[in-house]
Amino acid sequence: MDSEISFSIKDDSISEILNRYQNGTTISKNVALDLLESKDILYILKLSACLKTRFKKDVITYSRKIFINITNLCRDICSYCTYRKNPLESSSVMMKPAEVLNLAKIGKKYHCTEALIVAGERPEERYSEAKRWLSQLGYTSLVEYVSDISEKIVKDTGLLPHSNLGNITKEEMKLLKTYNVSLGLMLESSSEKLLEKGMPHEFAPSKNPIKRIEVIKNAGRMKIPLTTGLLIGIGETKEEIINDLFLLKSINNEFENIQEIILQNFQPKRNTTMQGFPSPSNDYFLKIVSIARLIMPDMNIQIPPNLSPRTFSSFIDAGINDWGGISPVTIDHVNPEFLWPKINELKKITESKQQRLRARLPVYPEFIDKHDFISSHLRNYVENFIGLDRLVKEEYLVEFR
Ligand code: SF4
Secondary structure (H helix, E strand, O other): OOOEEOOOOOOOOHHHHHHHOOOOOEEOHHHHHHHHHOOOHHHHHHHHHHHHHHHHOOEEEEEEEEEEEEEOEOOOEOOOOOOOEOOOOOOOOEOOHHHHHHHHHHHHHOOOOEEEEEEOOOHHHOOHHHHHHHHHHOOOOHHHHHHHHHHHHHHHHOOEEEEEOOOOOHHHHHHHHOOOOEEEOOOEOOOHHHHOOOOOOOEOHHHOHHHHHHHHHHHHHOOOOEEEEEEEOOOOOHHHHHHHHHHHHHHHHHHOOEEEEEEEEOOOOOOOOOOOOOOOOHHHHHHHHHHHHHHOOOOOEEOOHHHOOOOOOHHHHOOOOEEEEEOOOOOOOOOOOOOOOOHHHHHHHHHHOOOEEEEEOOOOHHHHOOOOOOOOOOHHHHHHHEOOOOOEOHHHHHHHO
């Protein structure tokens, strides 16, 4: 059971508070909420930056990836999403195995280590075109196809798959785990209000938080390193954000399988129902990131730099320790309006804050040697890329800085 740290911004020095962070301690929900309401952002940033240094040293990681947009057809409709397409749109995608493997080979040429496979939610349940596409390839579900193509990617290129396919069952996780080093599923928000009429998830049954939380817990039961996180600014309250951070912390306390938490700031997209919705202010988002570090001092916390193109360096001050997947080749198909920074630029900016940029695999170092978390089929491929610190060997990347 965690003990709770309470403190007062007015009365307690940073070093006094840091001394109270011992094993398992955390701030309470009330303190977290007070901090989110507080105007003293510098104090909160100082505290979270110190905790980041204590628990994550001076390293900030990223994963060098190729983005495989295997299909952008989706059963659901979220009112902020421009990734989803219907089969009649010219930009709809249903990739054939040869196309996937060609792309993975390009990723290998550019010294990527991650094959990120992204798809909409169970498209075969909504579109006959998706069903036909899969059946022509010999599959009845997208998960079966991704499972097989993951094996081919590994065997043909050595790249390590990380799939993000929405809500999947335990049986499907078992299938994917053989050739995926980790899986991804954003919680986004556990606010049930977002499913109501006129709200962003009204037509997205997979975003029902009860179902999502169960999938996240199932990944824990299956010993799968999981990337999850919150989407900030889609109509949730401050209390709900704090509750969600504590919820993720408690799931991780129970299953110890959450490898990172992404904090993603909502960005309004043209031609969506939410195009007039403001994105969260930089200061507000900074505070949330800082508070996440205060709640989970040893968690890997990521913000996607492309979604804060002018201000992403400020999140180093808030205590992040990861920039997520960055591709030297492909675009961010979910947010094509936002280009990733060049890796060289990211390195310069990271170093300007006295931090070192290191490449990690799509599975974080602390899970690589954890019993049963990595499939035996992947062990050699994983070892191939990494050094003793379990990060990607510098010599693997040296040609493509
Ligand atoms: S956000 Fe995901 S689930 Fe929602 S419409 Fe887009 S692809 Fe589908």
